[in-house]
Amino acid sequence: MPAPTPAPIPGAAPVRPRRSVLYMPAANARALEKARTLPADALILDLEDAVAPAAKAEARERAVAAAASGAYAPREVAIRVNALATPWGRADLAAAARSGADAVVLPKVEAAQQLREAAAVLEAAGAPPGMALWAMLETPRGLLRAADIAETALPRHPLACLVMGTSDLAKELRAAHTRDRLPLLTGLGLCLLAARANGLAALDGVHLDIGDLAGFEAACLQGRELGFDGKTLIHPSTLAIANRVFGPTEAELAEAGRIIAAHAEAEAAGKGVVLLDGKLVESLHVEQAHRQLALGAAIAALAVASPPAPG
Ligand SMILES: CC(C)(COP(=O)(O)OP(=O)(O)OC[C@H]1O[C@@H](n2cnc3c(N)ncnc32)[C@H](O)[C@@H]1OP(=O)(O)O)[C@@H](O)C(=O)NCCC(=O)NCCSC(=O)C[C@H](O)C(=O)O
Numbered sequence: 001m002p003a004p005t006p007a008p009i010p011g012a013a014p015v016r017p018r019r020s021v022l023y024m025p026a027a028n029a030r031a032l033e034k035a036r037t038l039p040a041d042a043l044i045l046d047l048e049d050a051v052a053p054a055a056k057a058e059a060r061e062r063a064v065a066a067a068a069s070g071a072y073a074p075r076e077v078a079i080r081v082n083a084l085a086t087p088w089g090r091a092d093l094a095a096a097a098r099s100g101a102d103a104v105v106l107p108k109v110e111a112a113q114q115l116r117e118a119a120a121v122l123e124a125a126g127a128p129p130g131m132a133l134w135a136m137l138e139t140p141r142g143l144l145r146a147a148d149i150a151e152t153a154l155p156r157h158p159l160a161c162l163v164m165g166t167s168d169l170a171k172e173l174r175a176a177h178t179r180d181r182l183p184l185l186t187g188l189g190l191c192l193l194a195a196r197a198n199g200l201a202a203l204d205g206v207h208l209d210i211g212d213l214a215g216f217e218a219a220c221l222q223g224r225e226l227g228f229d230g231k232t233l234i235h236p237s238t239l240a241i242a243n244r245v246f247g248p249t250e251a252e253l254a255e256a257g258r259i260i261a262a263h264a265e266a267e268a269a270g271k272g273v274v275l276l277d278g279k280l281v282e283s284l285h286v287e288q289a290h291r292q293l294a295l296g297a298a299i300a301a302l303a304v305a306s307p308p309a310p311g
Protein backbone atom coordinates (compact mmCIF):
# COMPACT_ATOMS: atom_id res chain seq x y z
CA MET A 1 0.00 0.00 0.00
CA PRO A 2 1.49 3.47 -0.84
CA ALA A 3 2.40 5.67 2.13
CA PRO A 4 -0.41 8.14 2.86
CA THR A 5 0.27 11.85 2.51
CA PRO A 6 1.36 13.03 5.95
CA ALA A 7 -1.40 14.83 7.79
CA PRO A 8 -0.20 17.81 9.83
CA ILE A 9 0.43 16.71 13.41
CA PRO A 10 -1.75 18.88 15.67
CA GLY A 11 0.42 21.31 17.64
CA ALA A 12 3.66 20.02 16.10
CA ALA A 13 6.29 22.40 14.70
CA PRO A 14 7.01 21.96 10.99
CA VAL A 15 9.80 19.45 10.42
CA ARG A 16 12.98 21.03 9.07
CA PRO A 17 15.56 18.59 7.66
CA ARG A 18 18.97 19.04 9.27
CA ARG A 19 20.57 15.75 8.30
CA SER A 20 23.75 17.39 7.06
CA VAL A 21 24.97 20.72 8.40
CA LEU A 22 28.22 21.79 6.76
CA TYR A 23 30.68 24.18 8.37
CA MET A 24 32.93 26.27 6.23
CA PRO A 25 35.49 28.88 7.20
CA ALA A 26 33.93 32.17 6.13
CA ALA A 27 37.42 33.34 5.11
CA ASN A 28 37.52 30.62 2.43
CA ALA A 29 36.03 32.18 -0.70
CA ARG A 30 36.29 28.92 -2.67
CA ALA A 31 34.33 26.97 -0.05
CA LEU A 32 31.63 29.66 0.11
CA GLU A 33 31.30 29.50 -3.66
CA LYS A 34 31.27 25.73 -3.80
CA ALA A 35 28.61 25.48 -1.10
CA ARG A 36 26.06 27.07 -3.43
CA THR A 37 25.46 23.71 -5.07
CA LEU A 38 26.36 21.23 -2.32
CA PRO A 39 23.45 19.05 -1.11
CA ALA A 40 23.71 20.05 2.54
CA ASP A 41 20.48 20.66 4.43
CA ALA A 42 22.09 23.59 6.20
CA LEU A 43 25.32 25.58 6.13
CA ILE A 44 27.27 27.20 8.93
CA LEU A 45 29.51 30.07 7.84
CA ASP A 46 32.16 30.01 10.52
CA LEU A 47 33.78 33.06 12.05
CA GLU A 48 35.09 31.22 15.11
CA ASP A 49 37.71 28.49 15.32
CA ALA A 50 38.21 27.95 11.58
CA VAL A 51 39.26 31.58 11.12
CA ALA A 52 42.63 32.96 12.22
CA PRO A 53 42.54 36.19 14.28
CA ALA A 54 44.10 38.19 11.44
CA ALA A 55 41.35 37.08 9.05
CA LYS A 56 38.35 37.67 11.36
CA ALA A 57 37.26 41.02 9.94
CA GLU A 58 37.47 39.89 6.33
CA ALA A 59 35.69 36.62 7.15
CA ARG A 60 32.86 38.58 8.79
CA GLU A 61 32.36 40.63 5.64
CA ARG A 62 32.43 37.53 3.47
CA ALA A 63 29.94 35.71 5.69
CA VAL A 64 27.49 38.60 5.64
CA ALA A 65 27.78 39.00 1.87
CA ALA A 66 27.34 35.26 1.34
CA ALA A 67 24.29 35.02 3.58
CA ALA A 68 22.76 38.16 2.07
CA SER A 69 23.26 36.85 -1.48
CA GLY A 70 20.42 34.35 -1.11
CA ALA A 71 22.55 31.95 -3.15
CA TYR A 72 22.09 29.05 -0.73
CA ALA A 73 18.30 28.98 -0.70
CA PRO A 74 16.35 26.88 0.12
CA ARG A 75 18.99 25.59 2.50
CA GLU A 76 19.16 26.98 6.00
CA VAL A 77 22.10 29.36 6.54
CA ALA A 78 23.64 30.06 9.93
CA ILE A 79 26.61 32.19 10.93
CA ARG A 80 28.79 30.97 13.78
CA VAL A 81 30.01 34.05 15.62
CA ASN A 82 32.83 34.34 18.10
CA ALA A 83 31.78 34.30 21.74
CA LEU A 84 30.67 37.64 23.21
CA ALA A 85 33.62 37.58 25.60
CA THR A 86 36.09 37.70 22.69
CA PRO A 87 37.22 40.87 20.91
CA TRP A 88 35.11 39.93 17.85
CA GLY A 89 31.85 38.63 19.36
CA ARG A 90 29.83 41.84 19.48
CA ALA A 91 30.77 42.99 15.98
CA ASP A 92 30.07 39.48 14.62
CA LEU A 93 26.58 39.49 16.13
CA ALA A 94 25.81 43.00 14.91
CA ALA A 95 26.91 42.06 11.39
CA ALA A 96 25.01 38.74 11.43
CA ALA A 97 21.89 40.61 12.56
CA ARG A 98 21.57 42.31 9.18
CA SER A 99 22.86 39.46 7.03
CA GLY A 100 19.59 37.71 6.27
CA ALA A 101 20.96 34.47 7.77
CA ASP A 102 18.36 32.16 9.27
CA ALA A 103 20.27 31.64 12.50
CA VAL A 104 23.27 32.62 14.56
CA VAL A 105 25.35 29.89 16.16
CA LEU A 106 26.81 30.80 19.56
CA PRO A 107 29.88 28.77 20.50
CA LYS A 108 30.80 27.48 23.96
CA VAL A 109 27.53 28.45 25.65
CA GLU A 110 27.72 27.86 29.40
CA ALA A 111 24.80 29.89 30.77
CA ALA A 112 21.34 31.05 29.77
CA GLN A 113 22.47 34.63 30.33
CA GLN A 114 24.84 34.38 27.35
CA LEU A 115 21.87 33.61 25.11
CA ARG A 116 19.90 36.53 26.51
CA GLU A 117 22.85 38.88 25.92
CA ALA A 118 23.30 37.64 22.36
CA ALA A 119 19.57 38.06 21.68
CA ALA A 120 19.73 41.62 23.04
CA VAL A 121 22.70 42.49 20.78
CA LEU A 122 20.85 41.05 17.78
CA GLU A 123 17.74 43.04 18.58
CA ALA A 124 19.70 46.26 19.13
CA ALA A 125 21.43 45.73 15.78
CA GLY A 126 18.11 45.41 13.99
CA ALA A 127 17.90 41.65 13.45
CA PRO A 128 14.49 40.63 12.11
CA PRO A 129 12.28 38.88 14.65
CA GLY A 130 12.49 35.16 14.18
CA MET A 131 16.22 35.06 13.43
CA ALA A 132 17.03 32.02 15.55
CA LEU A 133 19.84 31.19 17.92
CA TRP A 134 21.64 27.86 17.95
CA ALA A 135 23.64 27.10 21.09
CA MET A 136 26.79 25.03 20.99
CA LEU A 137 27.40 22.80 23.98
CA GLU A 138 31.06 21.93 24.05
CA THR A 139 32.39 22.39 27.55
CA PRO A 140 31.74 20.42 30.75
CA ARG A 141 30.01 23.44 32.32
CA GLY A 142 27.83 23.98 29.26
CA LEU A 143 26.71 20.38 29.28
CA LEU A 144 26.06 20.32 33.01
CA ARG A 145 23.83 23.36 32.47
CA ALA A 146 22.24 22.06 29.28
CA ALA A 147 18.75 21.87 30.78
CA ASP A 148 18.86 25.51 31.93
CA ILE A 149 20.28 26.71 28.64
CA ALA A 150 17.74 24.79 26.56
CA GLU A 151 14.73 26.25 28.39
CA THR A 152 15.79 29.87 27.95
CA ALA A 153 12.79 31.82 26.70
CA LEU A 154 13.85 34.22 23.95
CA PRO A 155 10.67 35.53 22.34
CA ARG A 156 12.29 37.52 19.54
CA HIS A 157 15.27 35.30 18.70
CA PRO A 158 14.19 31.84 19.80
CA LEU A 159 16.61 29.09 20.57
CA ALA A 160 16.00 26.49 17.86
CA CYS A 161 18.87 24.06 18.05
CA LEU A 162 21.54 22.59 20.33
CA VAL A 163 24.79 21.75 18.56
CA MET A 164 27.38 19.43 20.04
CA GLY A 165 30.98 20.59 19.92
CA THR A 166 32.61 17.24 20.39
CA SER A 167 36.14 18.41 19.53
CA ASP A 168 36.20 21.04 22.24
CA LEU A 169 34.44 18.70 24.62
CA ALA A 170 37.02 15.94 24.10
CA LYS A 171 39.77 18.48 24.69
CA GLU A 172 38.16 19.81 27.88
CA LEU A 173 37.49 16.30 29.21
CA ARG A 174 41.02 15.19 28.25
CA ALA A 175 39.20 12.36 26.51
CA ALA A 176 40.32 10.34 23.52
CA HIS A 177 38.56 10.30 20.13
CA THR A 178 37.62 6.61 20.03
CA ARG A 179 35.62 4.86 17.34
CA ASP A 180 32.75 4.04 19.73
CA ARG A 181 32.75 7.61 21.18
CA LEU A 182 32.26 6.13 24.64
CA PRO A 183 34.03 9.08 26.33
CA LEU A 184 31.49 11.48 24.77
CA LEU A 185 28.28 9.58 25.40
CA THR A 186 27.38 11.33 28.66
CA GLY A 187 27.69 14.72 26.98
CA LEU A 188 25.77 13.61 23.90
CA GLY A 189 22.99 12.27 26.14
CA LEU A 190 22.78 15.47 28.20
CA CYS A 191 22.49 17.50 25.01
CA LEU A 192 19.73 15.29 23.64
CA LEU A 193 17.76 15.25 26.88
CA ALA A 194 17.88 19.03 27.11
CA ALA A 195 16.92 19.49 23.45
CA ARG A 196 14.02 17.07 23.50
CA ALA A 197 12.68 18.34 26.83
CA ASN A 198 12.31 21.73 25.18
CA GLY A 199 11.29 20.85 21.64
CA LEU A 200 14.65 21.83 20.13
CA ALA A 201 16.61 20.25 17.32
CA ALA A 202 19.85 18.47 18.24
CA LEU A 203 22.94 18.19 16.00
CA ASP A 204 25.78 15.79 16.56
CA GLY A 205 29.42 16.93 16.51
CA VAL A 206 31.93 16.74 13.66
CA HIS A 207 34.05 13.76 12.61
CA LEU A 208 37.58 15.04 12.23
CA ASP A 209 39.11 12.21 10.17
CA ILE A 210 37.65 12.91 6.73
CA GLY A 211 39.79 10.13 5.25
CA ASP A 212 37.92 7.56 7.35
CA LEU A 213 34.48 7.44 5.74
CA ALA A 214 33.66 4.07 7.34
CA GLY A 215 34.31 5.53 10.78
CA PHE A 216 32.27 8.57 9.79
CA GLU A 217 29.32 6.40 8.77
CA ALA A 218 29.52 4.46 12.04
CA ALA A 219 29.44 7.76 13.96
CA CYS A 220 26.42 8.90 11.92
CA LEU A 221 24.57 5.66 12.66
CA GLN A 222 25.33 6.01 16.34
CA GLY A 223 24.17 9.63 16.30
CA ARG A 224 20.94 8.70 14.59
CA GLU A 225 20.30 5.82 16.98
CA LEU A 226 20.87 8.15 19.93
CA GLY A 227 18.24 10.51 18.50
CA PHE A 228 20.16 13.34 16.82
CA ASP A 229 18.50 15.06 13.87
CA GLY A 230 21.71 15.26 11.91
CA LYS A 231 25.43 15.75 11.97
CA THR A 232 27.66 18.77 11.67
CA LEU A 233 30.26 18.24 8.95
CA ILE A 234 33.54 19.71 7.81
CA HIS A 235 33.93 18.33 4.27
CA PRO A 236 31.66 17.87 1.23
CA SER A 237 32.75 14.23 0.84
CA THR A 238 30.66 13.35 3.92
CA LEU A 239 27.37 14.90 2.77
CA ALA A 240 25.90 11.90 0.98
CA ILE A 241 26.48 9.55 3.91
CA ALA A 242 24.97 11.94 6.44
CA ASN A 243 21.95 12.56 4.21
CA ARG A 244 21.41 8.84 3.78
CA VAL A 245 21.88 7.84 7.42
CA PHE A 246 19.80 10.62 8.97
CA GLY A 247 16.99 10.48 6.42
CA PRO A 248 14.20 7.90 6.52
CA THR A 249 14.59 5.05 4.03
CA GLU A 250 11.84 4.07 1.58
CA ALA A 251 11.18 1.02 3.76
CA GLU A 252 10.83 3.19 6.86
CA LEU A 253 8.41 5.51 5.07
CA ALA A 254 6.34 2.56 3.87
CA GLU A 255 6.35 1.12 7.40
CA ALA A 256 5.19 4.49 8.77
CA GLY A 257 2.27 4.43 6.35
CA ARG A 258 1.34 0.89 7.43
CA ILE A 259 1.47 1.86 11.11
CA ILE A 260 -0.86 4.80 10.55
CA ALA A 261 -3.28 2.71 8.50
CA ALA A 262 -3.29 -0.24 10.94
CA HIS A 263 -3.91 2.00 13.93
CA ALA A 264 -6.67 3.93 12.14
CA GLU A 265 -8.36 0.63 11.31
CA ALA A 266 -8.08 -0.52 14.93
CA GLU A 267 -9.49 2.77 16.19
CA ALA A 268 -12.43 2.49 13.80
CA ALA A 269 -13.11 -0.88 15.37
CA GLY A 270 -13.06 0.72 18.84
CA LYS A 271 -9.57 -0.50 19.81
CA GLY A 272 -6.65 1.63 21.03
CA VAL A 273 -3.88 -0.80 20.10
CA VAL A 274 -3.13 -3.28 17.36
CA LEU A 275 -0.46 -5.82 16.50
CA LEU A 276 1.35 -5.19 13.20
CA ASP A 277 3.71 -7.97 12.12
CA GLY A 278 3.60 -9.18 15.74
CA LYS A 279 4.62 -5.79 17.15
CA LEU A 280 2.48 -3.56 19.33
CA VAL A 281 1.29 -0.32 17.74
CA GLU A 282 -0.08 2.42 20.00
CA SER A 283 -0.84 6.09 19.44
CA LEU A 284 2.77 7.03 20.27
CA HIS A 285 3.93 4.97 17.29
CA VAL A 286 1.41 6.76 15.12
CA GLU A 287 2.91 10.09 16.21
CA GLN A 288 6.39 8.82 15.34
CA ALA A 289 5.14 7.58 11.99
CA HIS A 290 3.60 10.97 11.16
CA ARG A 291 6.90 12.62 12.01
CA GLN A 292 8.82 10.25 9.73
CA LEU A 293 6.45 10.99 6.86
CA ALA A 294 6.66 14.73 7.48
CA LEU A 295 10.47 14.50 7.48
CA GLY A 296 10.42 12.49 4.27
CA ALA A 297 8.14 15.05 2.63
CA ALA A 298 10.30 17.97 3.83
CA ILE A 299 13.44 16.28 2.44
CA ALA A 300 11.73 15.69 -0.90
CA ALA A 301 10.60 19.32 -1.04
CA LEU A 302 14.13 20.53 -0.26
CA ALA A 303 15.56 18.36 -3.06
CA VAL A 304 13.03 19.70 -5.57
CA ALA A 305 13.78 23.31 -4.63
CA SER A 306 17.60 22.92 -4.56
CA PRO A 307 19.84 23.89 -7.48
CA PRO A 308 21.31 20.89 -9.32
CA ALA A 309 24.90 19.96 -8.49
CA PRO A 310 27.28 20.66 -11.39
CA GLY A 311 28.53 17.87 -13.62
C1 LIG B 1 39.42 20.31 6.20
C2 LIG B 1 39.60 21.29 5.07
C3 LIG B 1 40.63 22.36 5.46
C4 LIG B 1 40.10 20.55 3.83
O1 LIG B 1 40.12 21.49 2.78
P1 LIG B 1 40.74 21.16 1.35
O2 LIG B 1 42.17 20.72 1.52
O3 LIG B 1 40.45 22.32 0.44
O4 LIG B 1 39.89 19.89 0.93
P2 LIG B 1 39.70 19.27 -0.47
O5 LIG B 1 40.80 19.67 -1.41
O6 LIG B 1 39.46 17.83 -0.28
O7 LIG B 1 38.37 19.95 -0.97
C5 LIG B 1 37.70 19.49 -2.10
C6 LIG B 1 36.77 20.54 -2.59
O8 LIG B 1 35.76 20.80 -1.59
C7 LIG B 1 35.81 22.17 -1.17
N1 LIG B 1 35.61 22.17 0.28
C8 LIG B 1 36.36 21.61 1.22
N2 LIG B 1 35.82 21.79 2.42
C9 LIG B 1 34.70 22.49 2.22
C10 LIG B 1 33.69 22.96 3.11
N3 LIG B 1 33.77 22.77 4.43
N4 LIG B 1 32.66 23.62 2.56
C11 LIG B 1 32.56 23.83 1.22
N5 LIG B 1 33.49 23.39 0.33
C12 LIG B 1 34.54 22.73 0.84
C13 LIG B 1 37.20 22.65 -1.57
O9 LIG B 1 37.18 24.03 -1.76
C14 LIG B 1 37.42 21.88 -2.85
O10 LIG B 1 36.67 22.47 -3.88
P3 LIG B 1 37.18 22.48 -5.40
O11 LIG B 1 38.09 23.66 -5.45
O12 LIG B 1 35.98 22.65 -6.24
O13 LIG B 1 37.89 21.18 -5.64
C15 LIG B 1 38.25 21.95 4.72
O14 LIG B 1 37.38 20.95 4.34
C16 LIG B 1 37.67 22.83 5.77
O15 LIG B 1 38.13 23.93 5.99
N6 LIG B 1 36.61 22.35 6.43
C17 LIG B 1 35.84 23.09 7.38
C18 LIG B 1 36.62 23.34 8.65
C19 LIG B 1 35.78 24.13 9.61
O16 LIG B 1 34.90 24.87 9.23
N7 LIG B 1 36.05 23.97 10.91
C20 LIG B 1 35.31 24.64 11.94
C21 LIG B 1 34.07 23.91 12.31
S1 LIG B 1 34.32 22.42 13.15
C22 LIG B 1 34.52 22.91 14.79
O17 LIG B 1 34.85 24.01 15.05
C23 LIG B 1 34.29 21.91 15.83
C24 LIG B 1 33.44 22.31 17.02
O18 LIG B 1 33.51 23.63 17.43
C25 LIG B 1 33.85 21.41 18.14
O19 LIG B 1 34.38 21.87 19.15
O20 LIG B 1 33.63 20.19 17.97
Ligand SMILES: [Mg+2]
Pocket residue numbers: 049107138165167168
Ligand atom coordinates in the same frame (compact mmCIF):
# COMPACT_ATOMS: atom_id res chain seq x y z
MG1 LIG C 1 34.31 24.04 19.23
